[in-house]
Structures are given as structure tokens and as C-alpha cells.
Amino acid sequence: MTTFSDFKYLCGVLACAAALTGCETTKPVIPKGPAPLAELLNQGTQASAAGRKEEAIGYWKQATAAYSGDKAPWANIAQSRYDSGQYGEAIVSAQEVLLRDPNDKAANTIIVSAGLRLANRALGDLSRQNALIGQVRADSQDQIRQLRDNMGDAAPAAGPRKLQSETRTIKPVKDNNPLNSLRDTPKVDTDKPLPKPRETEVKTPFDLLR
Structure with a gap:
């Protein structure tokens, strides 16, 4: 006959068994972290090479959110936007690069060229x-002058205008004296006897048979 104490003991055993079974079947949920930076950059590069530009931008934007201190994703976005002719967005992304690395030459180049x-x-x-x-034209001209100064390509100052008489070519006067043609002619020694012409030896038909 089962007593109340035995029933209480049996319930305790079943409760322990159920607790142990639950521990074995239920696994703790580990939060999944972001993909490695190199993997996101590589996936974006492959998508961009295949012509899927917006998909590549998506991978790089994931990298900017997960690794906010790294400039590489922003640099890829800036270059992709510039190549697509989206110059305003290219400038914004290049400025993000400069916030992380003020000496980045590629970002400065994109900003200058796109601007x-x-x-x-x-x-x-x-x-x-x-x-x-009006003021728009004046400001534009001022910016152009500053740009030339920064590039070391300032327009040269105009020099004094030369008179026509100063640039005229003076032609030498031709001397028509016929005796001038004889000045450079080598002198012939008339006292030296002329050599005798060599006589041609005449052969008869009989001489050819000798």
C-alpha cells in the first residue's frame, strides 16, 4: 500500500528527472556578432566587380556600422560613388574618411575632383x-584665381606691347656689282705652263695581230 510519504518521494523524483531532461534539450542562445571586417569588404568588392554596385554599397555600409572607427568601408563607398557620377555622395563619404584619417590623399583627391x-x-x-x-560672377572669378594660385598655375602678367618697327626683320641689301662674283674665285697661276695633251696612240689592224 502506497503511503503519502511514498507519493511525495515519487513526485520529487519525477520533478528532478524533468528538470534534468530540460537542461539537456535546451541549449543557451549565443548572440551572433557581426561578420569580420575583411569578409564584408571582400563581399562588397566582389559584388562591385560583378556590376552589382548597390549590393556592394550595402556590404560596405554594414561594415561602417559594425566597425565605425575604420576608414576602409567609407573609402570604398566614396570611390564607388565617384565612379558612378554621384559626386555629392562621393564627397560626403570622402569626408567620413578624412574624419578618421585627415592625411588620406585619395579622399582629398575625390573631394577636389568631384567638387x-x-x-x-x-x-x-x-x-x-x-x-x-553680379556677386555670383565675382565670387566665381575669385575662387578660380585661388584655385590657380593653389595649383601654381597663375596666368602670366601681360608684358609691354612691342611696336611693329621693333619686330620688323631687316633684309640685307643685295650688291649688284658684277665684280663681286670674282672676289671669291680662286686665282689662276698664268706663269705656270700648261701640261701637254697626251697623244692618242693609233693602232693599225696589223698591230692587233701581233
């Missing part, structure tokens, strides 16, 4: 609209 392209495009639009006047 000049945008400025040239805008100036062309204003010129076609006859709107390049």
Missing part, C-alpha cells in the same frame, strides 16, 4: 540661363 565637376556643371547651367552675373 570641381559639380562646380563646372553648375556654372554651365547658370551661364545658359544668363544668371552668371
Whole structure:
């Protein structure tokens, strides 16, 4: 006959068994971290080479979120945007590179080249609209002068204008004296006897038979 104490003991054993079974079947959930930076960069490069530009940008943006202190993803985005003609976004991404490395030459190059392209495009639009006047024109000319100074390509100052008489070529006067042609003629020694002409030996038909 089962007593209450035996029933209590049996319930305890079943509870322990159930707890042990649960521990064996339930595994702890480990949070998955971001992919390695090199892997994200490589996936983006492969997608870009295959012509999937936006997919490549997606991989590189994942890298910027996971590795915010690294400039490599931003550099790839800036170059891709520049190659696609998206100069405004290229400048923004290149500035992100400079925030992490102020001495990055590639980022500065993208900013300069993309900025000049945008400025040239805008100036062309204003010129076609006859709107390049007043302060806009003055500011544009000032920026162009500063750009030439920074490039060491300043326009040379105009020199004094030469008179026509100063640049005229003076032709030598030709002397028509017929005796001048004899000045450089070598002198012939008339006192020296002329050599005798060599007599030609005449042979008869009989001489040829000798």
C-alpha cells in the first residue's frame, strides 16, 4: 500500500528527472556578432566587380556600422560613388574618411575632383540661363584665381606691347656689282705652263695581230 510519504518521494523524483531532461534539450542562445571586417569588404568588392554596385554599397555600409572607427568601408563607398557620377555622395563619404584619417590623399583627391565637376556643371547651367552675373560672377572669378594660385598655375602678367618697327626683320641689301662674283674665285697661276695633251696612240689592224 502506497503511503503519502511514498507519493511525495515519487513526485520529487519525477520533478528532478524533468528538470534534468530540460537542461539537456535546451541549449543557451549565443548572440551572433557581426561578420569580420575583411569578409564584408571582400563581399562588397566582389559584388562591385560583378556590376552589382548597390549590393556592394550595402556590404560596405554594414561594415561602417559594425566597425565605425575604420576608414576602409567609407573609402570604398566614396570611390564607388565617384565612379558612378554621384559626386555629392562621393564627397560626403570622402569626408567620413578624412574624419578618421585627415592625411588620406585619395579622399582629398575625390573631394577636389568631384567638387570641381559639380562646380563646372553648375556654372554651365547658370551661364545658359544668363544668371552668371553680379556677386555670383565675382565670387566665381575669385575662387578660380585661388584655385590657380593653389595649383601654381597663375596666368602670366601681360608684358609691354612691342611696336611693329621693333619686330620688323631687316633684309640685307643685295650688291649688284658684277665684280663681286670674282672676289671669291680662286686665282689662276698664268706663269705656270700648261701640261701637254697626251697623244692618242693609233693602232693599225696589223698591230692587233701581233
